Amino acid sequence: MAGAGSNIIQEIQHKIDIVDLISQYIPLQRSGANYKGLCPFHEEKTPSFNVSPEKQLYYCFGCKEGGNVFHFVMAMEHISFKEALQLLAQRVGIDLDEHEDKGEITTLLRIHELAAKFFQKMLHDPRNKRALEYLKERHISSESLELFRIGFAPDNWDSLLSYCLKKGIPLSLLEKAGLVAKRKDGSGFYDRFRNRIIFPIQDFQERVVAFGGRTVSEDNKKVPKYLNSPESEIFHKGSLLYGFPQAKEGIQKEGWLAIVEGYTDVIMCRQFGIQPVVATLGTAFTSDHGKWIRRFVNQVYLIFDSDLAGQKAALKSITILLEEELDVKIVLLEPGMDPCDFLLKYGREAFEERIYKGMDFLDFYFDSFAKKPEGANLSSLSAKGKFLEDMIPLLKQMRNPLVLDVLVQRISELLQISPQGIYNKLQKSGGKTTKSNSSFQRNPESRFKKRESKGPKPKKEELFIFQSLFRLAPQIHEILEVFPPSQFEYPLFQKIVDKLKDWNPSWTPNPVEILSPEEQQAIAPFLMENETGYKKEYSLPMVFECIQLLEAKKLQKELEHYKILQKQAYQEGNMEELQKITQKIQDLRRDQERRKLTLQGKRLR
Structure with missing residues (x-):
């Protein structure tokens, strides 16, 4: 998707109607040329959220959120621009892979998807029935096996290696993917995962980017109990959370998130109907984790094991979560029990009760110290x-x-x-x-007072002209012939209008679509603004009237400036300078009359 350019972005935006899209999230009602509804981004009783089908933009006059279809999906789904692009591309049937360079990252993702399917198939192979029995003993349901795509790596040195080579995948890429490793004597490669239950690790776009493996060997002292894929171009364990794709819907519904330590803890919580649960990937909690969580919730519950190591992990996580201004609670379980054990013994109701009675982190510190x-x-x-x-x-x-x-x-x-x-x-x-x-x-309350923005605002006439360029799109070039980009004093307008002068209606009927997503978001408040001071319909005569008013005000300032200079020259007795200034004033007045007649002629057409 890194190669997805402005053309594909415009194509996606052109195929999606913003009213239809937003209506799937909130009810909208017609209000003149626009649609209105209760804002999904802040609480309100009177609708201040506006959607323009003409401009394909939205804007809330309450919380000042605005933008196009991409910004709306990013805000509602708590995803990045790339993820929103992917989601909306799927909605309109556009394959982004056809529009991007076939780079190594795409290949690595495909290799991981191939490996995930291989491991899933091996789990149900009769030769590996012990693996399936192990999962049943751990009370993992068949539904969970499918939902979390759990698989098995056979107890062979080259099962996956041979399978991938037959599919034409080079050894070098298998090594980069972390699926095979070099033998110490340099004689070849072997499967990294052997005789292990495989837990595919997905990124926030639900793509398999790595694997976690739990040994089923009876003599597990000779091998690590858990083994994760090494970091790669597509896998950074410090920025991912296991089970997030499966928990996302529950997180949005419940408004909180619980963090546990193990894969099976996440899976068992889901089996018992507790969805907003994720796990770290055998690594310390990072600032990337904290920033990502902050996009979704304000309330976080830490449910680490009750042993000393688990408590230390909880304490380390607290600092990062607090930095993101999240409300952190510590959930304590029975000594020696993890969430999986607790749920199997006491059930969902008891587990949820522990969550809702989670300790404030300072009380947790205080209680731990008191012991x-x-x-x-x-x-x-x-x-x-x-x-x-x-x-x-x-x-x-x-x-x-x-x-x-x-x-x-x-x-x-x-x-x-x-x-x-x-x-x-x-x-x-x-x-x-x-x-x-x-x-x-x-x-203390004074530190939390909201500050009002004091940025300069455009003149109402200039705002009306700017809006008219989009309302009267077929006449853009006629307007800019009279009032070119350099005439706009407001910097943002000047930058945007400079792009509009190259707009061609054969590309797209909506000039907004030639702007970047960032530019569309920046102009949304201005295009949705109704308080320009003009109650009449948008029309060329009104535009030319505004231009005339702006130019009259500008000329008046110039005349006042030269009158001051004229008076100064007279007082100093500088007759030569006085004559030049007087001539300049006369020229300005003649130009004003000439320009006035030109604009009046255009208004009468």
Whole structure:
């Protein structure tokens, strides 16, 4: 898709009607030339969300969200532009592969898809019945086998290797894909995954990009229990979450996300009807994970194993999630139990109860500390000091000043000490304090007040002319002949109109479509704006009237400027300069009359 250019983007946009698309998400009602509905991006009782079938744009006057079909899908589905492009291309039956370069990434994806199907087939091969029995013993249902595409790698050195070579796949690409590895003596290659249950790892576009393998060997001390694909051009384990494609619908429906440690934990949660659950891929939680989660939810539950390693993993994840301003809860299960074990023993209701009773992360810290010998008496100064020492490393990692202030305030309430004392301790340890921590104590609410944007706005006449270029598309060139791009004072308008001068209606009847997605999003608020000060219909006479008004205002400023210079020359007795300025004023007035007659003639056509 990296090779998908502007032509294919225009083709997709041209084939999709924005009203039909948005109507599949929210109800819309006709309102004049546009459609209106309740905004899906913020809560409201009176519709302020507008959709223009003519311009193929949407804009909400409440939350200021706007754009084209791509922006809407990106916002609603929480996906990237590339993913939105893929989704909408499928909707209109366009194969993006035909429009992009056949690069190595595409080939690696196809190899992984081929391998996934091979592993799935091997799981149901009678020769590998022990693997299927193992999964049944683990209570994995046949529906889950299909949904998560679970497979099996036979206990042979070259099963997948031989299969892929017969399909004409070069060894070099199999090695790059991480599916085979070189023998130590350099005599050849062997399958990386052998005698393992295979869990395909999918990216956020539901493409298989890697595999996780769980050994079924009885003597598993000689081999690692779990083995993942190495990182490659298509697989970066620090940015993916296992089970996300299967959890996506549940995440959007429930509004929260639970993070567990293992593949089978995710699968068992799904079997018990708990959908918004994903797992990390045997790696520490990363900032990429946090940023991705922030696009979907505000509430995150960490359900790591109750052993010491699981608790440490939970504590490491908290910092990243807090940096993204997410509400983090810790879910504690029975000692020695993972989510899979807990569900099988106690069932869904008990598991959901644990989730909804998740501990606030600071309470979790506090509770964990209280169980230590040094935390036995938390009212003592020494215990408070020790707890604060334990918290300092967490506070030092906070880059977001708002989050830091909130944490300090919470800790001060727990320990019943002043926030300033915590800031002093943090500063002495080499951590950064916020510039406004003292003001936070006096008025914490003031830090969260929304700031109004103070950017310059275009003149109402210029806005009307800009809108008219799209409303009166067939007359674009006639308008620009009189009022070229350089005449626009508003920078964005000048940039966009400079592109419109090359528009040809034979390419597309809607000039908006020749603009980039970013440009379309930038102009959406202006094209949907109705308060231009003009109540009449858009027409060429009205456009020329606006041009005349703008030019009259501009000329008036010039005349005032020269009158000041004229007065100055007279006072200084500079007759030669006075004569030049007087002549300039007369020329400007003649030009004004000539231009006025020209525009009046066009208005009367």
